[in-house]
Amino acid sequence: MTDALSPAKARIRNLRYISPIWMVPITAALIGLWLVYVSFSNQGPxxxxxxxxxxxxxxxxxxxxxxxxxxxxxxxxxxxxxxxxxxxxxxxxxxxxxxxxxxxxxxxxxxxxxxxxxxxxxxxxxxxxxxxxxxxxxxxxxxxxxxDTAPVAQPDEKGLRIRLTSEQSRGLNIGDPVMYRGFTVGRVEQSHFSTGSRQMEYQLFITAPYDGLVTSNVRFWMNGGVRFEASAEGMKFETGSLENLIKGGVSFDVPKGWGLGKSAASGQQFTLYADESSSRNRYYERYLDYVLLFNDSVRGLSSGAPVEYRGIRIGTVMEVPFQLGDVELLGRNSGLIPVLIRIEQDRFDEEGGDRALSQLSRDIEQQIRKGLRATLKTGSLLTGALYVDFNSVPDSPASAGYGRFGSYHTIPTVAGGLARMEQQANRLLTKFNELPLEQTLSNLDAMLKESKQSFAAMRELSSNMNKLAAQPGAQQLPAELTKAMQELQKTLRSFSSDSPVYGDLNRSVESLNSLLRELKPAARKVNEKPNSLIFNQIPADDPVPRSAN
Incomplete structure (x- = not known):
């Protein structure tokens, strides 16, 4: 009975395998790890x-x-x-x-x-x-x-990279074309302003095979734009083509008459000019600086004006007026205006010639002793621009502005252009003033009086001849004498007071008297101011020279 009421004991047995329920989370974890691996393995850097x-x-x-x-x-x-x-x-x-x-x-x-x-x-x-x-x-x-913008050239692209420097405010943009005679041969790669040199700096890339066109003598200039210039050579108006005005960019070429030069190296630096005309102005490395002391007005003479010898350009005007710190503009040089010029030897000598600058200086010194003189001439009547011209003036004094100005040698000058015309006019008017006009007028009046007396005598002679011809004895003269007397009477009658000849001569004498009366005020005015017949009474102001500081 007791055994029937006692509790039953459970039998515990250890499992020898994992429950299938754990397969679900394990599988999920494995799938997650796989997805993470796949995700990371499929991602780039x-x-x-x-x-x-x-x-x-x-x-x-x-x-x-x-x-x-x-x-x-x-x-x-x-x-x-x-x-x-x-x-x-x-x-x-x-x-x-x-x-x-x-x-x-x-x-x-x-x-x-x-x-x-x-x-x-x-x-x-x-x-x-x-x-x-x-x-x-x-x-x-x-x-x-x-x-911000695409590169001009790929890293492996063949070509030439060069640098440009410019002082122009009008700049280039990255990607602007680089042109050679209208063909695009490259692009502008970089553009920035250098605070150190205070210039714009550009980097250009010229693609192959056009990189062979860039040599040491090429000149670069800005495309497009409108240029107006008034100089000693006249007035010039230039404008680029419509395509260049729209595209802009830069062009390059070797100026006409120059050699090609050597091939440019990578990174070589060139100057960027404002236009094609200014790019032709060659920089000459061999030159001599002189100072000219002018007694004439330098209004119209500016920096960059040509210096010529009988029409051939040999140099350039550098500074007007030229003033040194230790030399006064007025006073020490008797009020003469100094002008700095540069005689550029390669303009008239063969480039790289054998003549040295010292020899050129001696040649100029020799020509000065023979009469070489500088003068100001008008290059354009329209603009009034002046230029410096050299010529031989043997009768000119050698002391006219000859010597030294500070550390510079000087070349003698003579008056030229309007100044020389004024001097010649003054000489002519001075001679005219020295003429004895009053005595001449008095003699002319006396001559007119004597002419009137002569006419009266001729009229009396004509009357006597008429009376003689009317006498009976005159009728008996030979026919030839009668004819001669008639001819003489006809001639004398032409000088009577009512004849045309007498009237014309009398009017001519009256006109001469009137002309002499009108010349008296003009002669008096010329005597007081000889140049009043050529120049205005109110002279134009001369240019005010700048300060030496």
């Missing part, structure tokens, strides 16, 4: 991009492309800690490590309207994207700087 601004860049939407193939996506966009630029993180696609070279180039593609045309229209619907141009370097890199 993470790159960091730096930009000046994030215009058109949207996290999760802006793509990264290489040759129009998507190779990455922008993940985050944020400002840098110093707030000076934008930092972008982007996830690249799988197997894109070969694209991330040290010299790879990045830029933003978006709609643009430029002088070269309209680009990036396809991004109006799809949005801006970042273009990647793979480099050729063997070094891997994960941080890059994104440019």
């Amino acid at each position: 993470l790159v960091v991009l730096t930009m000046s601004n994030a215009e058109g860049i949207v996290a999760g939407k802006t793509m990264i492309k290489a040759r129009s193939v998507e190779v990455g996506m922008v993940q985050t966009v944020k400002l840098s800690e110093d707030l000076t630029h934008v930092i972008i993180t982007a996830r690249m696609a799988v197997d894109t490590e070969e694209l991330l070279r040290q010299d790879s180039q990045w830029w933003v593609v978006k709609p643009r309207i430029e002088r070269q045309g309209i680009s990036g229209l396809g991004t109006l619907l799809s949005g801006s994207y970042i273009e990647l141009l793979p480099g050729k370097s063997n070094k891997y890199r994960e941080k890059f700087v994104v440019q």
Whole structure:
């Protein structure tokens, strides 16, 4: 009975296998780990991009492309800690490590309207994207700087890179064309202003095979623009073609008459001129500086005016007026106006010739002793611009502005142009004033009185001849004498008071008297001011020389 009421004991047995229920979480964990592995294994490298601004860049939407193939996506966009630029993180696609070279180039593609045309229209619907141009370097890199514009040349493209410097305010833009005789042979790669040299500096890329056109003697100038110049050579108006006005850019060529020179080296520096005309002004390395001391007005003479010898240009005017710190403009040199000129030897000697500058100086000294003189001449009546002309004036005194001005040698000068005409007119008027006009008028009056007495005597003689011819004895003269008397009577009758000859002569004498009366005020005015017949009474003001400081 007792055994029937006692509790039953459970039999416990250890399981020898895992319950099938645990397969579910284990399987889920394995699948998760697999997905994580697959996700990480299918992700490309993470790159960091730096930009000046994030215009058109949207996290999760802006793509990264290489040759129009998507190779990455922008993940985050944020400002840098110093707030000076934008930092972008982007996830690249799988197997894109070969694209991330040290010299790879990045830029933003978006709609643009430029002088070269309209680009990036396809991004109006799809949005801006970042273009990647793979480099050729063997070094891997994960941080890059994104440019705002596309590069002009690819890293492996063959060509020549040169530098230009310019003082012009009108500048070039990146991508502007570089042209040779109308053909585009390159582009502007870089453009920036140097605070050290206070000049614009540019880098140009000339593509092969056109890089062989760039030599040491080429000159570069800005395309387009309108140029108006009034100089001693007259007035010039130049404008480029309509295409150059729209595209802009820079052109280059070797000036006419110059040699080609040596081939340019990579990185060689050239000067960028404002226009083609100014690019032809060659810089001559061999020259002599002289000072000319003029007694004439230098109004109309400016820096850059030509210096000529009998029509052949031999130099350039450098500074008007030229003033040294230790030499006064007025006073020490008797009020003469100093002008600095430069005699450029290569203009008239063969370039690289054997004659040295010292020999040229001695030749000029010898010509001065023979009468070489400088004078101011009018280059253009329209503009009034002057230039300096050298010529031989043997009768000119050698002391006219000859010697030294500070540390510079001087060349004698003579008056020229209007000044010489004024001097000649003054000499003529002086001689005219020295004429005895009053005595001449008195003698002329006496001559007129004697002429009237002669006419009266002739009239009396004619009357007597008429009376003689009327006498009876005269009728008996031979026929020849009668005829002669008749002819003489006819001649005498022509000088009577009512004859035309007498009237013309009398009017001529009266006109001469009137002319002499009118000449008396003019003679008095010329005597007081000899140059009043040529020049205005109110003279024009001479130019005010600038200060020496």
